[in-house]
Amino acid sequence: MVVNEPVISANENQSILCPVCGCSLAFQITKGRKSGKPSLMLKCPRDGRHFRGFICDRNYLQQILERIEQAQKPANQR
Numbered sequence: 001m002v003v004n005e006p007v008i009s010a011n012e013n014q015s016i017l018c019p020v021c022g023c024s025l026a027f028q029i030t031k032g033r034k035s036g037k038p039s040l041m042l043k044c045p046r047d048g049r050h051f052r053g054f055i056c057d058r059n060y061l062q063q064i065l066e067r068i069e070q071a072q073k074p075a076n077q078r
């Protein structure tokens, strides 16, 4: 399964561990089908049935989105 949405390494954020297997949860930006608003999905990278959660807090999302944009800038700008 190929997903075009950016996946943020959990290492860049505070690590949250899967309660089932102890993996660091993957952060993934998703957009609501109805609202079109972004939300942050936390998911176990090993098995999505382990854990899946959503953060919809706007301020927190804004921080994460900015972090993604910075991460996507070419390294030669530093």
Ligand SMILES: [Zn+2]
Residues within 6 Å of the ligand: 018, 019, 020, 021, 022, 023, 044, 045, 046, 047, 050, 051
């Ligand atoms: Zn897991």
